[in-house]
Amino acid sequence: xxxxxxxxxxxxxxxxxxxxxxxxxxxxxxxxxxxxxxMLFTATSCKDDEEGMGTPEITGVRACDPxxxxxxxxxxxxxxxxxxxxxNLADVQRVYINDQKVSFNPxxxxxxxxxxxxxxxxxxxxxxxxxxxxxxxxxxxxxxxTAVYSFKITAPYPSISRVQAIYPRKQGDLLKVYGLNLVDIxxxxxxxxxxxxxxxxxxxxxxxxxxxxxxxxxxxTDHKLNTRTQAYETATQLGVTMxxxxxxKGSLVVQCASGTTYIDFSVVPGRPVLLDIxxxxxxxxxxxxxxxxxxxxxxxxxxxxxxxxxxxFEVSSSEDAITFIMPQMPSDxxxxxxxxxxxxxxxxxxxxxxxxxxxFDGDATDNGWDPNASYETAMPGVAPYTGDGxxxxxxxxxxxxxxxxxxxxxxxxxxxxxxxxxxxxxIPETATADEVYLAMEVxxxxxxxxxxxxxxxxxxxxxxxxDSENSYDNFExxxxxxxxxxxxxxxxxDINGESHKGMWYRHVMPLSVFPCYTGLTYAExxxxxxxxxxxxxxxxxxxxxxxxxxxxxxxxxxKKK
Numbered sequence: 211x212x213x214x215x216x217x218x219x220x221x222x223x224x225x226x227x228x229x230x231x232x233x234x235x236x237x238x239x240x241x242x243x244x245x246x247x248x249m250l251f252t253a254t255s256c257k258d259d260e261e262g263m264g265t266p267e268i269t270g271v272r273a274c275d276p277x278x279x280x281x282x283x284x285x286x287x288x289x290x291x292x293x294x295x296x297x298n299l300a301d302v303q304r305v306y307i308n309d310q311k312v313s314f315n316p317x318x319x320x321x322x323x324x325x326x327x328x329x330x331x332x333x334x335x336x337x338x339x340x341x342x343x344x345x346x347x348x349x350x351x352x353x354x355x356t357a358v359y360s361f362k363i364t365a366p367y368p369s370i371s372r373v374q375a376i377y378p379r380k381q382g383d384l385l386k387v388y389g390l391n392l393v394d395i396x397x398x399x400x401x402x403x404x405x406x407x408x409x410x411x412x413x414x415x416x417x418x419x420x421x422x423x424x425x426x427x428x429x430x431t432d433h434k435l436n437t438r439t440q441a442y443e444t445a446t447q448l449g450v451t452m453x454x455x456x457x458x459k460g461s462l463v464v465q466c467a468s469g470t471t472y473i474d475f476s477v478v479p480g481r482p483v484l485l486d487i488x489x490x491x492x493x494x495x496x497x498x499x500x501x502x503x504x505x506x507x508x509x510x511x512x513x514x515x516x517x518x519x520x521x522x523f524e525v526s527s528s529e530d531a532i533t534f535i536m537p538q539m540p541s542d543x544x545x546x547x548x549x550x551x552x553x554x555x556x557x558x559x560x561x562x563x564x565x566x567x568x569x570f571d572g573d574a575t576d577n578g579w580d581p582n583a584s585y586e587t588a589m590p591g592v593a594p595y596t597g598d599g600x601x602x603x604x605x606x607x608x609x610x611x612x613x614x615x616x617x618x619x620x621x622x623x624x625x626x627x628x629x630x631x632x633x634x635x636x637i638p639e640t641a642t643a644d645e646v647y648l649a650m651e652v653x654x655x656x657x658x659x660x661x662x663x664x665x666x667x668x669x670x671x672x673x674x675x676x677d678s679e680n681s682y683d684n685f686e687x688x689x690x691x692x693x694x695x696x697x698x699x700x701x702x703x704d705i706n707g708e709s710h711k712g713m714w715y716r717h718v719m720p721l722s723v724f725p726c727y728t729g730l731t732y733a734e735x736x737x738x739x740x741x742x743x744x745x746x747x748x749x750x751x752x753x754x755x756x757x758x759x760x761x762x763x764x765x766x767x768x769k770k771k
Contacts, residue, residue, distance in 0.1 A: 266352050268296040268359035274325070285362040285467065288337075289330040293323050294348060296357060306349040308338055308363055324350060328363055331442040332435065339365050339393040339444075339467075340433055364468035366391045366443060372473070372503035372530050373462060379477045381454040382424075387462065388528075392446035393431065394467035398423040400453070402460040405474045416463055416470070425451040438707055480504045481554030487547070489716040491561055491763045492536040493601070493651045496714040500532040500558070506551055508532060513547040513560050514540025539599075545636075565632045565765045567743065568620055570600040574629070577619040577742070583761075601762040604747050609666055610754040615747035618761060621673075628675045628739030637768040639733035643722035646732055648672070648743065649767035652702055652717040658755030660700040660709055665751030667701050672724045675739035681726035683719065702759065705769060714760075718767060732768075 270282040272293045286292060294305075300321045305314045307328060314326040326348075329335035338344045348359045370389040379385070401418035408416065430447040448464070455477065462475040474480060481504065488499040500511075505525050511518040511534060523534035532549065545562030548555050559565075568574035570585055583602045604616045622629045631637075637646060648670065658664035670683040700709040702717050721727040727735050743764070747757055 263300065263354050264298040266296065266298045266350060266355045266357035268294055268299075268348065268350060268357045270295045271348070271359070271361060284360070285364050286328060287364050287366065287468065288328050288335055291325065291327045293325050294350065294359070295323050296350075296359075297322060298354070299324055299350065299352065299357070301353040302350055303353060304351045306351075307361070308336065308344045308346065309349075310335060310344075332440065335363075337363060337365055362394075362467055365393050365466070366441065367469040368392050368464060368466045368471045370462070370464060370471050370473040372528070373475060374529055375452075377477075377479050377506065379452055381452055383452045385450040385452055385462075386429075387448040387450050387464070388530075389446055389448075389464075389471065391444050391468065392428075392448055392464055392466060392471075393444055395426065395428075395448075395464060396467060397463075397465040398426045398448070398450055399463050399465075400455055400460055400475060401463060402457040404459060405461045405472055408461060408472060416461075416472070418460065419457065421453050421455055423450050424453045425449075476553070479506045479551060479553035482506075482508075482549050482551050482556045484549060484556045484558045487558050487560065489651065490559055490649075490767055491565070491651065491765055492716070493714050493762050494536050494538045496536045496651065498534055498536055500547075500549065501530060502532075502549075502556070503530050504551065504553060505529045505532055505549070506553065509550045509552070511547065511549055514543025516540045559636065562632070562636065564630070564636060565767065567629045567740070567764045567766065569763050570602055574620045575623050577621055579617060579619050581614075581616045583616055583618045599762075601760050603760045604745075604757060605759075606747060606755075606757040608754045609747070609749045609757060611752055612749055615749065617744055617746040618764075619742070619744040619746075620764075621742040626675065626741060628741055631736050631740065632766055632768070634733070637732050637766070639731060641732040641768055641770070643727045643730050643732075643735060644720055645768060645771050646721045646727075646735065647705075647718040647767045647769070648721060648764070649716055649718045650745075650764045651714050651762045653714045653760040654702055654709065654711050655758035655760070656711055657757045657759055659702060659757070661755075663753050664749070664755030665753055666747065666749035666755050666757060669744075669746045669748045670719055670724075671742075671744040671746070672721075672726065672740060673742040674726050675741050681724045684723045716767075 271284070271286070272282060272295055274291055274293060283292070298321060300319070302314060302316070302319050302324055305312050305324065305326050307326075310329075312326055312329060314324050318325045331337070336344060338346050346360060346362045348361045350357045368389060368391040370387060370392070372388050374386040374388070375383055400421045400423070401416055403416065403418035427449040428446065429449045432445040433442065435441070436443050450462070458477040459480070460475055461472045463470060463472040474483075482502060483504055484500060484502040486501045489496065492498050506529055508523070508525050509520065511523050511532060516537060518534055518537075522537075523532050525532050540561055543561050543563065545559060545564065546557045547560035548557045566573070576582070583604045585600050586603055587600055602618045604618070606616060609615065659666060672681045673679075674681070700707070702709045704710070704715055705718050721735060722729070726738055730738070745761065749755065
């Protein structure tokens with residue numbers, strides 16, 4: 211299986227950056243406390259300082275957290291509030307950071323402190339990393355003079371996704387290093403300590419046998435707003451000239467103003483690393499994409515009794531993605547997919563039937579409520595499905611203002627047993643309900659969902675063990691007349707919050723939205739159990755719409771956040 215250290219790039223924030231979460235939790239109350247603390251601390255200043263009308267001076271920056279009131283900081287990220295400490299800071303007129311005017315709280319302005327907030331990039335604030343004409347400084351203008359203090363506003367913390375270069379790698383070769391926020395670079399070097407060891411070691415400075423990179427250039431940056439996270443990020447590519455290394459394996463380290471990130475590095479082909487897969491249980495005919503790194507001279511992709519040779523999959527030119535068309539479901543499987551290269555093997559959970567609630571092939575019981583979905587096999591004119599089993603299909607030619615639509619409504623059996631949920635070696639006991647999903651493969655055959663007019667949606671219901679009260683997802687009307695409601699948008703969203711037309715893909719719904727599971731760990735979810743589930747087409751609005759959606763492989767899926 212993929213180890214936790216492989217699920218995400220290795221990132222270590224520098225400790226000199228003010229902690230956003232603490233600042234937001236404590237807010238202005240702690241800033242006011244800090245201002246009072248500073249006034250008390252400086253009560254023995256000279257008379258000129260007490261009046262605050264001498265030459266203004268900034269002596270430091272402190273977090274608005276009483277626990278950190280004695281710590282000074284030289285860096286901060288955007289969106290944070292902190293206290294500027296000094297002398298003769300009364301009657302502040304204007305405050306600038308990076309030569310840009312920022313807001314401050316005049317009611318908390320004392321002779322010895324100012325409370326200020328750094329704007330976010332979304333609100334137009336510009337970092338010096340992207341405009342070299344700006345200055346890394348705080349400038350405070352008072353009625354009696356100006357004080358300047360060197361201070362860095364950093365980009366978001368960096369990460370390295372992959373390194374691309376020919377093998378074997380030797381002195382003078384150019385390495386292409388890809389990642390996010392690799393800006394304001396302070397240092398690039400190699401160490402013989404592997405990334406796995408750095409992950410499990412508490413360190414302030416990375417040690418080992420250090421060799422500095424011969425030359426570093428930034429050959430591409432793409433600075434833009436991530437529409438999903440609503441935060442700015444910078445897709446970056448570095449050109450790193452390889453030095454003479456006295457070892458074959460270790461880590462490549464990039465130290466930026468905002469933090470330090472590292473990645474495994476090898477002179478000879480390294481073991482492949484699997485970061486993600488587009489679906490853990492695709493249907494036959496579905497396109498599957500494996501993302502990761504070190505996909506060099508990939509020899510095979512195997513799962514169960516299915517063996518894909520080199521001519522049955524495609525490796526991207528960047529060697530970070532493998533694509534194949536799902537040929538058929540394996541009949542004999544250990545629940546893993548394995549990629550093999552000359553550097554070794556790596557595996558990920560795939561087609562593990564222990565996660566399956568039903569694939570509509572007689573492994574669960576249809577409650578038989580009307581109007582019922584149809585259960586079909588491949589046939590002309592139906593969505594391109596090449597499987598050897600049955601899928602569920604909900605079709606409505608024109609639907610408007612109905613409260614009880616077609617449904618998929620299944621239970622394990624008539625004896626009230628729970629579906630068998632995945633074991634704890636598949637999903638950790640401590641996983642949260644936000645990390646465990648009701649998942650299924652879907653094919654949206656150009657339904658009117660998500661078109662901005664049709665207000666139809668899918669309503670989900672889960673029932674715990676013993677025919678307990680139904681537990682619906684967190685749908686609710688905001689304005690019934692305007693057909694405005696709080697729901698998962700878009701309808702049929704994948705793990706990235708996107709929907710697709712005319713293709714099979716994995717749709718997910720976090721278990722945390724069902725009240726019977728909200729706030730629980732996976733161990734507690736297993737204890738509650740899952741006796742029945744329902745997926746129902748609903749449209750309480752007036753706008754009419756066409757619906758045609760196919761479903762298969764309903765299951766429980768885990769993805770660590």
